[in-house]
Amino acid sequence: MGVGGNFWDLLKPYARAEGFDFLRNKRVAVDLSFWIVQHENAIKAHALKPHLRLTFFRTINLFSKFGAFPVFVVDGTPSLLKSQARITRFYRSSGIELSSLPVADGVPVERNPVFSRYVQECVELLELLGIPVLNAKGEAEALCSQLNSEGHVDACITADSDAFLFGAKCIIKSFCPNSKEPFECYNMSDIEAGLGLKRKHFIAISLLIGNDHDLKGVQGIGLDTALRFVKSFSEEDVLNRLHEIGNGKFSPFPTSIKSADNCADMDGNSSSRKQLHCSFCGHPGSKRDHMKFSCGYCITDDDEGCIRKPEGFTCACLSCDMVRKQKGQKRLEDWYTKICHKIAEEPKFPRDEIIEMYLCNDNGCFPASDGPCISWGRPKIEFLIDFLNFHLRWGPFYTRRQIFPMMSTIFLRDVANNPVENLLLEKYEFDSIKRVKVRYGYQFYVINWKCVVGNVICTIPPHESGMQQEDEVELDEFVDLLDDSDIPEVNAGDGCSFLLTDENMELVKAAFPAEVERFLQEQEMKELKKRKNSTPRSQVIEHSSSSSSRNIQLNITEFFRSTKMQNRSKQEEQSKNSDILDGGTTKGKREASSPNLSKSVRRRLLFN
Structure with a gap:
C-alpha cells in the first residue's frame, strides 16, 4: 500500500533499528486500520474477535512496556480516486477484464461494512482505555503525517509508504518480535541525506510509477528510471517540469544528469573528429610512423617498435576520451527525450488532484486554526x-x-x-x-x-x-x-x-x-x-588438609587430593635420604636411566 514499485526496498538501507526506550515519553500516532488489517487474517481462526484482543494488548504494551503516549487515527471517507483504484485492484486480483471496469461517478465507494464495524468496536475500546482517537477526513496516514509534521506527535506507526508524501518525518513501519531493537524506524532526514530526495521528489516518483490513487502511473517507467529522472530537478522545480512535459513542452536537457562515462567537456571545446590512430598498437598516429620506432605510448627497451594492442583495448588519449564523453552525452539526451515522450503520451498527466491531496495540510475533522485536541485520560475499568x-x-x-x-x-x-x-x-x-x-x-x-x-x-x-x-x-x-x-x-x-x-x-x-x-x-x-565470603582455591585446599587432622570427615575429592599430596611428600623425603646414604649413586643411576639413551646402554650402566 502506498507508492508502487517496491518503494520500501528503496528506503530499506536508511532504516534504523531502535530499542525499547525509543518511544519512552513520546507521542505516537497509530493508523488503526493498519493494526487491524495486519493481524486479522493471521489469528482469525484462533481467537474470538482478534481485532479487539490485539488492539487491547498492543495499546497496553505500547503505553506501559514502551512508555509511549499513543494517539489513534481512524480513516474517513475515501476519495473518488481511491475508490476507483480500489475497484481496479479488485478487478485485477479477480482476473476480470479491466474493460468492464465501472466508473465511480462522483460517489465514493464506501468501505467494507464488516471492517467498519471492527474499527468502531476498537474505537469504543480505546475510548474506555482513555486513549485519544482522531477522525481523518480521508486517509488515516495523511492525518498521522500531518500531526507528525506539525509537531503534535513524535512518530507515526503505519505501513503506508505514501506517509512520506503527506509530510511525515519519522515512521515506524514494523515491530521485530523478541529483539533488542524492536522498532524499524525511518527518518526523513536520513533518507534526504542518503538519496538526496525530498517530499516533492517522492510525489513526482509516485506520479510516475503509480500510487494508491493512480495504480498505473506512466507506462514503461519503473522505480529506477523514475528515481534517476527526478534527481535531475530540484524540489521546487520537479513538479513544474512534470507539468511542462505532460503538456508536450519538453524542457532542455538538464545538465545535472550524469552518466557513468561522465558529462561532455565543460569548456565546450570538444572536437567531433577523432584523431588518426595506429591499427597495430591503437595509439594516436599512423602505422607507417610506428613501424621503425615505438610511439610515445609504447616505450620499449630495445626500441623495436610498437606493441600489438591486446583484445578489448581502449585508448586513453584526449581525443578518444572526448569522443566517449560525446557518445555518453548523446545517449543521455536520447534517454531523457524517450522518457519525456512517454510522459507526454500519458493522458491527464500529472493529475493535479493527486498533487493537491498530498500537499494538503487539512486532513483532520477539527478546525485547522485550533488544531487537534489530544489528551490522555484514565481507563474506565468498570x-x-x-x-x-x-x-x-x-x-x-x-x-x-x-x-x-x-x-x-x-x-x-x-x-x-x-x-x-x-x-x-x-x-x-x-x-x-x-x-x-x-x-x-x-x-x-x-x-x-x-x-x-x-x-x-x-x-x-x-x-x-x-x-x-x-x-x-x-x-x-x-x-x-x-x-x-x-x-x-x-x-x-x-x-x-x-x-x-x-x-x-x-x-x-x-x-x-x-x-x-x-x-x-x-x-x-x-x-x-x-x-x-569468597576464598581462593588454595585456601580451600589448606583448610581441607587441616580438617582431616582434626578428625573431620572429608568429601571424596578432598580425601584423594590430601592423601595424594601426603604420599608425594613421603616419596620426596625417601629419595633425599637415599641420595645422602649412597653418596650420589642413586642420582647417577637416575641420570643414566634417561629416556634419551637406548635400552641396552641403560641396562649396562645399571648393572655395572
Whole structure:
C-alpha cells in the first residue's frame, strides 16, 4: 500500500533499528486500520474477535512496556480516486477484464461494512482505555503525517509508504518480535541525506510509477528510471517540469544528469573528429610512423617498435576520451527525450488532484486554526469490564489483571509529577523493589505492590481462568512484543499478598527515589558480603588438609587430593635420604636411566 514499485526496498538501507526506550515519553500516532488489517487474517481462526484482543494488548504494551503516549487515527471517507483504484485492484486480483471496469461517478465507494464495524468496536475500546482517537477526513496516514509534521506527535506507526508524501518525518513501519531493537524506524532526514530526495521528489516518483490513487502511473517507467529522472530537478522545480512535459513542452536537457562515462567537456571545446590512430598498437598516429620506432605510448627497451594492442583495448588519449564523453552525452539526451515522450503520451498527466491531496495540510475533522485536541485520560475499568465481558467473554478478575500494568504506569507517572500519599486502584501500595530483571538486553525493576484492602485481584476463579487458558496457549506462536501480555505475578508472604510488575527504572526512580536509593545500597552490601565470603582455591585446599587432622570427615575429592599430596611428600623425603646414604649413586643411576639413551646402554650402566 502506498507508492508502487517496491518503494520500501528503496528506503530499506536508511532504516534504523531502535530499542525499547525509543518511544519512552513520546507521542505516537497509530493508523488503526493498519493494526487491524495486519493481524486479522493471521489469528482469525484462533481467537474470538482478534481485532479487539490485539488492539487491547498492543495499546497496553505500547503505553506501559514502551512508555509511549499513543494517539489513534481512524480513516474517513475515501476519495473518488481511491475508490476507483480500489475497484481496479479488485478487478485485477479477480482476473476480470479491466474493460468492464465501472466508473465511480462522483460517489465514493464506501468501505467494507464488516471492517467498519471492527474499527468502531476498537474505537469504543480505546475510548474506555482513555486513549485519544482522531477522525481523518480521508486517509488515516495523511492525518498521522500531518500531526507528525506539525509537531503534535513524535512518530507515526503505519505501513503506508505514501506517509512520506503527506509530510511525515519519522515512521515506524514494523515491530521485530523478541529483539533488542524492536522498532524499524525511518527518518526523513536520513533518507534526504542518503538519496538526496525530498517530499516533492517522492510525489513526482509516485506520479510516475503509480500510487494508491493512480495504480498505473506512466507506462514503461519503473522505480529506477523514475528515481534517476527526478534527481535531475530540484524540489521546487520537479513538479513544474512534470507539468511542462505532460503538456508536450519538453524542457532542455538538464545538465545535472550524469552518466557513468561522465558529462561532455565543460569548456565546450570538444572536437567531433577523432584523431588518426595506429591499427597495430591503437595509439594516436599512423602505422607507417610506428613501424621503425615505438610511439610515445609504447616505450620499449630495445626500441623495436610498437606493441600489438591486446583484445578489448581502449585508448586513453584526449581525443578518444572526448569522443566517449560525446557518445555518453548523446545517449543521455536520447534517454531523457524517450522518457519525456512517454510522459507526454500519458493522458491527464500529472493529475493535479493527486498533487493537491498530498500537499494538503487539512486532513483532520477539527478546525485547522485550533488544531487537534489530544489528551490522555484514565481507563474506565468498570465499563471496560462489561465491554470485554460482552465481546470477548473475559471475566472481571481476568480483565483487572490484564489492565494492571497500565494502571501501575499511570500511578508511577502521577506520583512522579505530584508526590502524594495514594493507593493504586485504591487497593495497592508501593512496597519495595524486589530485584532487577533483564529482558532482551534491557533492565527493569520488579516491583512489589502490597495489597492493603481485600484480596489480590489475580485470584481468578477456576471457571474464569479456564475460559482464557485455551486462547492463550494457541496464540503464543502468533504474538510479538506488542501483542504479548505481561501478566502480574502473585506472591504471598508474612500474611500479605503482593503483585509483581516490571517497571521502567527511570520512572520508578522519579516516583520513589528513596526506595531506589535504599535498594541500591542493599545491593552494594550484598556484593561486599559475597566478596568477603569468597576464598581462593588454595585456601580451600589448606583448610581441607587441616580438617582431616582434626578428625573431620572429608568429601571424596578432598580425601584423594590430601592423601595424594601426603604420599608425594613421603616419596620426596625417601629419595633425599637415599641420595645422602649412597653418596650420589642413586642420582647417577637416575641420570643414566634417561629416556634419551637406548635400552641396552641403560641396562649396562645399571648393572655395572
